[in-house]
Amino acid sequence: MADEESKQGEEAKPNTMQLKVVSQDGTEVFFKCKPDTKLEKLMRAFCQRQGVAMESVRFLFDGNRIRENQTPNELEMEDGDSIDVVVAQVGGTPTTR
Amino acid sequence: MMSQVYIGTFDAGAAEVKFDSKRITFMLGKPTPGSNSYVYAHLAVTALKRFEVDKDRGTLCMWGMWDLHFADELNGAYMPFLSHMDAEASIFMQFNKADFPRSSWPSDILKVHPKFAQLIHFTSGHMGRPLAAHAPTAAKKPAPKPKAPSSQGGRQQKAAVSGGAGSSSGDMQQTLTGGRYTPLALQPSGDSNRVVLVYPDEQAKDAVTLTDEELQRLVENEYLNDTLVDYKLKQIQASLSPALLERCHFFNSFFFKRLMQSIGGNKRLKDPAAIAEGYKAVQRWTKSVDLFAKDFVFVPINDGEASVEEEAASAQGAVGGVTAPQFDDDDAVVNPPSTDVTTTRRADQLSPAALLPAAARPGREPCIMYLDSMGGSKQKAFHLLKIYLDLERKDKEAKGTAGKPLKVEGAGSVDLTAEVHEYRGEFDKMPEYDIEVPHQNNSVDCGLYMLQFVSRVAHEQPDLAGARKRRWEEAECQGGGKLGLKDLSPHDITEMRSDMYMTIKALGEEQQAKKKVKAEGKAEGAPSVAAGVADGKRKRSKKINDEDDDEC
Numbered sequence: 001m002a003d004e005e006s007k008q009g010e011e012a013k014p015n016t017m018q019l020k021v022v023s024q025d026g027t028e029v030f031f032k033c034k035p036d037t038k039l040e041k042l043m044r045a046f047c048q049r050q051g052v053a054m055e056s057v058r059f060l061f062d063g064n065r066i067r068e069n070q071t072p073n074e075l076e077m078e079d080g081d082s083i084d085v086v087v088a089q090v091g092g093t094p095t096t097r
Numbered sequence: 098m099m100s101q102v103y104i105g106t107f108d109a110g111a112a113e114v115k116f117d118s119k120r121i122t123f124m125l126g127k128p129t130p131g132s133n134s135y136v137y138a139h140l141a142v143t144a145l146k147r148f149e150v151d152k153d154r155g156t157l158c159m160w161g162m163w164d165l166h167f168a169d170e171l172n173g174a175y176m177p178f179l180s181h182m183d184a185e186a187s188i189f190m191q192f193n194k195a196d197f198p199r200s201s202w203p204s205d206i207l208k209v210h211p212k213f214a215q216l217i218h219f220t221s222g223h224m225g226r227p228l229a230a231h232a233p234t235a236a237k238k239p240a241p242k243p244k245a246p247s248s249q250g251g252r253q254q255k256a257a258v259s260g261g262a263g264s265s266s267g268d269m270q271q272t273l274t275g276g277r278y279t280p281l282a283l284q285p286s287g288d289s290n291r292v293v294l295v296y297p298d299e300q301a302k303d304a305v306t307l308t309d310e311e312l313q314r315l316v317e318n319e320y321l322n323d324t325l326v327d328y329k330l331k332q333i334q335a336s337l338s339p340a341l342l343e344r345c346h347f348f349n350s351f352f353f354k355r356l357m358q359s360i361g362g363n364k365r366l367k368d369p370a371a372i373a374e375g376y377k378a379v380q381r382w383t384k385s386v387d388l389f390a391k392d393f394v395f396v397p398i399n400d401g402e403a404s405v406e407e408e409a410a411s412a413q414g415a416v417g418g419v420t421a422p423q424f425d426d427d428d429a430v431v432n433p434p435s436t437d438v439t440t441t442r443r444a445d446q447l448s449p450a451a452l453l454p455a456a457a458r459p460g461r462e463p464c465i466m467y468l469d470s471m472g473g474s475k476q477k478a479f480h481l482l483k484i485y486l487d488l489e490r491k492d493k494e495a496k497g498t499a500g501k502p503l504k505v506e507g508a509g510s511v512d513l514t515a516e517v518h519e520y521r522g523e524f525d526k527m528p529e530y531d532i533e534v535p536h537q538n539n540s541v542d543c544g545l546y547m548l549q550f551v552s553r554v555a556h557e558q559p560d561l562a563g564a565r566k567r568r569w570e571e572a573e574c575q576g577g578g579k580l581g582l583k584d585l586s587p588h589d590i591t592e593m594r595s596d597m598y599m600t601i602k603a604l605g606e607e608q609q610a611k612k613k614v615k616a617e618g619k620a621e622g623a624p625s626v627a628a629g630v631a632d633g634k635r636k637r638s639k640k641i642n643d644e645d646d647d648e649c
Contacts, residue, residue, distance in 0.1 A: 022378075024358050055290060055310070058323065060351060063382030064303035065327070067295070075302065084378070086351050089323040089399045 017072060020082040021046050021059075028082075033072065040068035046085065060084040118142065120599065121159060122592075141599050294605035296328050297335065305331060307601055315598040321544030323350040326397060329548045329597060333555055344392040345555055348382070353398045353478070355379055356485060366480060376488040388489055393558065395551050398478055464528040468554075468582075470537045470546030475529070483524040490523060535585045545590045553582055 019042065021029045029049065031042045039059070043066070047054050059066040061075055061083050072081075115122040121140040146160040294307045305328045314321055327349045334342055360366065360375030388394050465482060467475040537546050 024355075058351070060355075062384060063349060063352065063355075063379065065305060065349075067299075067304055067306060069299075070302075084351075084355065086355060089326075089350060089354070090320045 017077065017079040017081075019072065019077065020080070021085055022082050023050070023085045024087060035073040035077070036071050038069050038071055039066055039075075042083075043068060056088050057085050058088060060086060119596070121145070141603055143603055294601050294608055296331060296601075296604065298608070303331075307605070312598060312601060315594045315601075318539075318541055320541050321548075323399070325597070326350040326399075326544050326548065328601070330395075330397070330551065332600070333548070333552045336552075337555055341555065341558055344558060346383075346386055346388055346391045346394045347551070347555075348394070348396045350397045350399055352379060352382065353396055353481075357477075357481065360481075363477065366477070372484055373488065376485065376492075379485075380492060383489060383493075387493065388486070389493065393554065395555070396478075396482060397547055397551070463524065464530060465524075466530040466532050468532045468534045468547075468550045470534055470543055470550075475531050479529045483527055486524045486527075532582075534582050537590070538587060542587075542590050545593050546585070549585055549589060549593060550582065553585070 015034055016032050017035055019031050019033060021031065021042070023029075027050075029046060031045065033039075033042055043054065043059055047057065061077065061081070064075075066075065066083065120142055140159060140161045144161040147158075148160075149158045291309045292306055293309060293312060295301075296305045296307060298304065305324055307324060307328055311322065311325050311328070313319065314325060330347050330349065334345070334347060337345070356375060356379050358375075359378030361368075361371050365371035365375075463486075465479055467478055469475065534550060535546070537543060
């Protein structure tokens with residue numbers, strides 16, 4: 001768990017961690033949050049900022065999907081970890097969609 | 098609403114009923130004219146309410162919530178009740194004696210699922226009472242008829258079914274053979290974001306959240322999305338015995354694309370630095386798994402432009418987005434198909450003798466297989482996955498977590514810093530197989546084919562060593578015999594859609610019910626928890642402001 005916070009993320013106060021959200025195009029957005037804050041907040045903030053709909057993207061941590069009501073703690077995230085954002089995929093042919 | 102329908106006895110097997118452990122499938126025995134789809138209605142065993150059999154007459158009647166989503170073409174004059182989704186209906190059928198020797202059919206059914214045994218009622222003379230009224234009624238047999246709204250249920254009247262269209266068995270027969278089908282309009286279901294199921298459960302770390310949107314995608318002619326694919330992959334895993342599961346690793350639907358994108362797309366596939374950099378994006382995906390200890394690694398590939406606004410990663414015009422499976426002993430790849438180009442690969446191209454050094458295979462020999470129901474381009478997959486394995490191996494070795502090396506004949510060595518243009522690594526010479534698999538006949542089913550391939554291979558787990566290996570390959574090369582792929586038909590695909598649909602729905606309902614119970618329990622039992630939650634919420638909202646300082 002990330003809370004044995006001796007992490008010294010620069011401005012990281014105890015109990016605050018920095019998470020990086022990386023989009024497919026390589027854009028990185030940093031968020032500070034508390035280990036017990038639901039990730040929904042981060043996800044919404046990210047989507048808002050990027051102007052994308054929540055339903056159109058998925059957030060992955062180490063390849064695993066993140067659900068909105070999970071917290072960094074539950075997922076054993078650590079300061080500085082990154083979260084991937086990927087666009088929802090649909091399987092079909094290019095011509096039809 | 099409840100209705101009864103007399104199915105009738107048809108000459109040429111125009112309708113048939115299939116029982117399996119999960120559901121009862123009622124279907125017309127012939128594909129819908131003009132399409133390859135069969136027409137079905139399903140009744141999940143879990144939703145079965147009552148089951149009556151009249152052995153002498155060869156009739157049976159089943160009540161429950163029939164799931165009709167897939168009965169696209171099943172409405173029309175002869176079965177208006179099908180337009181009522183979610184209707185509780187009984188279906189009354191009389192078997193063709195020739196098809197169902199009386200002596201065995203009821204007991205055969207009983208064997209399928211214990212629930213049948215619990216629910217079965219042997220009757221004589223009549224069936225077809227509405228569930229509500231268990232009083233015997235006097236309906237008799239061959240009267241065709243659909244029927245009646247609840248209260249009167251019992252008898253089969255000649256009345257028309259709710260939708261109008263009264264039908265006598267004669268009519269039905271006519272319709273069946275005449276092929277007048279009108280597609281059923283799907284009922285729009287309001288909020289497509291409504292959560293239907295969190296699979297496997299809310300506590301799971303990598304849970305998949307299924308919403309109404311996913312359910313809608315299971316209807317025929319809709320594309321699956323990543324969520325459905327990931328859900329099904331998990332479900333396949335759950336269906337494997339621990340021993341089989343242990344030998345496999347399943348990447349999710351994002352893995353390949355993520356790897357591809359982080360490398361920077363096709364053009365950089367030959368640039369070792371880009372590759373090494375790209376690998377980092379997925380490096381931690383396997384932090385808790387040793388791929389090299391697995392016999393099969395499945396990689397779904399959805400490659401191409403299908404998905405909305407993908408970046409230019411793939412772009413080979415022809416490659417469509419999909420998922421084709423591929424896998425191998427020690428690494429599998431699942432990869433979706435792409436185009437509807439139907440490329441058939443000849444068996445001789447795949448002949449193992451040509452690809453595998455004849456000597457030497459005391460142990461397992463890794464190989465890579467590509468299964469693509471659309472006959473897409475496999476080179477990129479082969480190339481990229483080999484590189485991935487190589488980097489993964491090095492990474493794991495550096496961490497001291499790799500298993501014993503796999504020996505690939507003629508493997509080169511990799512120098513990431515060298516300015517090579519061709520990436521050569523441990524797995525470079527790994528044999529590649531482009532498995533000849535059944536091809537889809539439309540553009541929408543690739544995800545399902547991929548999942549079928551994965552499921553069948555994962556359950557079959559062909560032994561690739563020695564003689565069996567050869568045999569398997571030969572069989573496989575000629576159409577997937579050993580893997581059971583050869584007999585994969587459009588019918589299986591349709592069935593898989595409905596199967597997924599029903600399973601998701603059933604699991605979802607179960608989950609909701611549990612949740613309710615829990616919530617109720619909590620309501621009385623745990624004020625302190627509630628307080629804690631509220632507290633947390635307050636804190637959270639305070640933080641909103643400072644939480645998202647982005648810096649780019």
